Amino acid sequence: MSDTVARPIGVAVLGMGNVGAEVVRILTDSDGDIRERVGAPVVLRGVAVRDASVPREGVDPALLTSDPSALVAREDVDIVVELIGGVELPRTLILAALEAGKSVITANKALMAVHAGELSEAAARNRVDLYFEAAVAGAIPVIRPLTQSLAGDSVNRVAGIVNGTTNYILSEMAETGAVYSEVLAEAGRLGYAEADPTADVEGYDAAAKAAILASIAFHSRVTADDVYREGITSITPADLEAAAKFDCTIKLLAICERLTEDDGRERISARVYPALIPLEHPLATVNGAFNAVVVESENAGRLMFYGQGAGGAPTAAAVMGDLVMAARNRVYGGRGPLESTYASLPVAPIDDVQTRYYVSMRVADRPGVLEQVAGEFASQGVSIAAVRQEGAGEDARLIVVTHRASDRAQSETVAALEEMDSVIKVSSVLRLEGTNE
Template identity: 85%
Template sequence: MSESSRPIGVAVLGMGNVGTEVVRILTQNAADLRARIGAPLVLRGVAVRDASRAREGVDPALLTDDPHSLVARDDVDMVVELIGGIEPARALIKTALESGKSVVTANKALIAAHSGELAKAAEDNRVDLYFEAAVAGAIPVIRPLTQSLAGDSVNRVAGIVNGTTNYILSEMDETGAGYGKVLAEAGRLGYAEADPTADVEGYDAASKAAILASIAFHSRVTASDVYREGITKITSKDLEAAKKFDCTVKLLAICERIQTADGEKISARVYPALVPLEHPLATVNGAFNAVAVEAENAGRLMFYGQGAGGAPTASAVLGDLVMAARNRVYHGRGPLESTYASLPIASIDEVPTRYYVSMKVADKPGVLQQVAGEFAARDVSIAAVRQEGAGTDARLIVVTHRASDRAQSETVAALEQMDSVIKVSSVLRLEGTND
């Protein structure tokens, strides 16, 4: 039997929404996949928690509750990991790689935490580790960074990479409803998990930012290196105020090269920010994702589409599977991990940012002058001021020009100690401008 016609055995670990769609596509599109690869993909087994429960469209003989034995089988050439979490996924992937089997995964938490270990195992054993689906579902971002822009220098990657939080903020902006009410609705519609912490506190986006920064800047970045804030403190009043400045609020993942007093560093951060309505990311609503890449020669590139869901994510998984299978048939290799630059990680204090500060203040003469004095004392220039209400409902909103995050945060801390400032109600950063 020639190499090009020898079947390639595939093991799928996990059969949730994504795993179910992967198995369906493998089965229904077998002839097309064979033509594209040059050899047939044969499903050898599917690891599930309960192998006794029937799965529609899946031969019960393929089901197993022993993923370790499935990965170790001699007739398995490639492993698709869709279990999620760190363990046992890490051990299973490492075993597969060390056994000479290529791996495709959608596990962003694992890749963000253990990319170095797994990439080394893949390189040592001359197999592939692909994870396009780990960052933005069906949206191709990883492959353009590793291949299309391999000859360019990427300066910035920024975008909306979590559909749950984008849906919540979009609905709050459109309806004026509060965070709690919209979160409950997101859960009812299936956009939010029963425990939404990973999404709403920014952990999911931070893992994706770590992966994007690692690839874009040829330096190893982990999720713990990413500065993170979630959306739980965002109120309908913040969104109302944002509109008055011709902005909306989005949870952004931002990875960029910055120049510091100590030289070039990487900034990787996730937080809710005001975004001008004319910026492309401001128009990304609902559960959609979008990523903007800025490269030295290519300029700005935008990637937009479904960032989650069974079928969209399965599309990215199958794309990786086809690439890895082709490499196996034609004795090729996918891109290896590139960490030659080894740029240090900047703290959030070093990052130049703009601030939006909303505060409840005493309704008396001289308050604005006192507030402005605190900003000036730390060389933070004010771009715009808005006064609202009167009496016990007097509010002051300040938008700054760009300054170090340290100076901005120290100014906010000083404002909180002022007698004339009753409460600093909200502090958000402003992105998407050149000021």
């Protein structure tokens, strides 16, 4: 290897929160191993922080700067690692880095769910790398298998638990019988939930990740606005108890699916919502703050990726994997996979998506109610798979599980049920995933 090829690779880290601090630590503690893996020294040129006057443990104060733009523009920086979060400032900084011929690694799911197309085009135009493995499911390798390992296969479905906060909440509710608000408070005390948990519990975080996964899996640009989204705030212990009686549990799922019409026309479904899944399904056993993603493809079949989906060290491990790849490409002249959008498949509205449903309703405790309710399902073309009657008097309840039906048909059925004198209230409507019926 010539001296020119082996010149140091300069790295700028933008942001020093939990993930940024771990990236800086790994770069500092493992510089020898990283040098051998890359084929050249990898040198930390600077770290952008809000206040450079505040000392950071283990970091040379001379490396700290409160001017990220100037750090990105430095001629001795070859790779920029963006870990500051948000959208507009990171977008500006990343575009500046790419246009200056620098490769970029980011863990910013919100940014990539909105601006992946623009950033990918800038990376391609300037012949540099844009890696974002850490933007989805933390340390779990999902992006690289989709872009590289399965590049010669056809992916039909990607489904998973991609938000640790909501998975912890639902797991605890199922195990202890506690209500949502109690478990959310405990999640906050344990550090699993942010002070403002809206992005997690309302499904925005999972929807951003679903947009990224759908874009890659189906070679089409999908943004967070294309993803149908529901959160977990309305899930009750009664829902989890009823799910258990059907040998199911409830998880917040991100589902990206290829839909093929009878005429061969293809569309994409990208959706996030809490759903019942059978206990024998591999995702049913994923508990606590862990994540898991199941990929189904034509030839490889079903693949499952499982591990810690958040946290400083796990996410930093994914960032470092991208960093080593980008640095190697700098040394040897290669490039990572480019954005692939050749399919340009449209995203189907949720009304057209077919799945199974769980409907719980309070009903009048009198003869003929079940027959009336079943008749309403039938009139809307929704077939009933199972019915459970519980309670009596004011607590009388019917739980209906359907066969596959379109979301439109199911919504019309629920609207009709709510108009019936014998139905006091439709308490809960959830999808049922992970079955072949």
